[in-house]
Amino acid sequence: MPVPEHLIIAPILIPFVTGALMLLYHERQRRAKLGLGIASAVSLLIVAVELLNRAKGNDLAGGKDIGFYLLGDWAVPFGIALVLDRMSAMMLVLVALLAIPALIYSAAGWHKQGQHFHSLFQFLLMGLNGAFLTGDLFNLFVFFEVLLAASYGLLLHGTGQLRVRAGLHYIAINLTASLLFLIGVSLIYGVTGTLNMAHLAALIPKLPEADLPLLHAGAAVLGLAFLIKAGIWPLTFWLPTTYMAGAAPVAAMFAIMTKVGIYVIMRLALMLFGPDAGASAGFGSGVLIAGGMATVIYGALGVLASQGVGRMAAHLVLISSGTLLAVTGFALAGGSPEMLSGGLYYMVSSTLAVSALFLLIEPMSREEGGIAAMLALTADAWGLDEGDEDSQQEEGLAIPATMTILGLCFGACLLVLAGLPPLSGFIGKFAILSGALDTQVALPNALWGFMGLLLLSGFATLIGLIRIGIQTFWGVDVTVPRVLAVEIAPVIALVAMGMVMTVKAQDTMTYLNETAHALLGPVSYLEGMTAAPRVTQEPEVAP
């Protein structure tokens, strides 16, 4: 096997090796750890972009290249396979794009608030990349556990009563969800005898009638585990507190954690229960549509009701994941690829904007004293020594015209999240709506309701965020916080990525259109997987 073929596994190995390497450094050598972490994230980005170029073939719309990587060179479907297609390549790039700003931001002081921040961060990246790359259900479980275990540690980073309480709930809920995951996987295995996603998709239409209820039960239990992660209403009540409690760079990275659940649902639902699935076609679409719409309503009400910007940002995550779940449901019920590709565009742009917003929250509310007091308490709890305390405040370059820059970044996030022109949020929502108008689904009323909700949720976002903006930036007795350049640069970078998406909207949409077509009709995925080449040839077994 030529070396470039092995690049597919690099997004898992790079953070794994880096995270393990960091454990060898003493906790005091944070600069070395930070350097290693950023080097790893940058190389991840380079690898991800290269993989994206490969996945899209030679031109934006034409290529149908899917990379397969058989671990240990076992034949499909017995071994574990990694699969690189347009969707997973896109998610890999998104992970790397979120990781670099979050790491740079943590250099301003957050990474000093606890132990092993950088190692945990790398393991989180490893779990995320693995979950996006794997083509096997049980391997998906393993990578989910890797990313969850890392996220438990990261959520508790900095400790404090609020974090420990939120962390306790978060861990308990995710442990239960993992058990549901296992029940679902084993039911599906019991019925079909395989765990390989492509093999499953080939077997499901051929299943005897009597086995279908068990398969559907398994798929429903499995889906429940992902829906908990995606935060569908009514399984969502853990999410706002958890996201609010996380440290800023951690919350910024968590912005993609709900998207992992959505990614798996999109991939599995459209692959296993697509139009070719015979009697099971479209299974679960009603739940996804209704649940997604309920999540959007809950998120919009939450945005209107929230007092603080942290809680509001967490509810914005809910609106985004509810919208995507409903779009997936409509795609499963026979929606047009245009609607799905609009959803994918919306997913990328809203993830970037929410991540930027989470990074903005702390500098914006710094003067209110809440965070500073919490940090002091944290330092006490950890028994950090004086040397660490000193460097906490006055280090690094503070930026001029603080309020202007903060306000501009906040405004850009607001435009994206509310879906107002000219930024990427508008294009995403517009693409969803225009795709929805072309769609002939069985439930036209639900579609109209969803379109109304999409606009209403944007309006609620606008009201909520403008209220916060007025309080923060136009207040009479505003004390200007001291914001470091390393804190604002990542926010500007994330906002700029959104702007690049807007300027390059046509290229992005062409790519995503092709992705949506591939998701809705995963022919090359399914055929490619069964024909994935092995390095060694099977020796003839004498009978």
Next chain:
Amino acid sequence: MMELVLSLAIGILAASGTWLILRPRTFQVIIGLCLLSYAVNLFIFSMGRLTVGRPPIMPKGGFVNPDAYADPLPQALVLTAIVISFATTALFLVVMMASRGLTGTDHVDGQEREP
């Protein structure tokens, strides 16, 4: 008979576990999670079909009659699941202890309910 015993065991473990994780004390929650994970592990095991006298490990080389052997995959899955749930439960225990230390109570919300 074996099927009945196994399904009863899974059912009782799962029911007790579910009841316990809905209780307000962290200790009850962690025991509930343990019981649930036992139930799930037995369940995964049972998905490889219940057989007697069929080892899951095949001898090397030559032609093997698959009928004479049990499905090894669910057993491998159980092994992985046990390791992972063991580790995460240990982690949960640490967080539980931290919560107890910070709040002074073992209530899952970190505060006793108002009387």
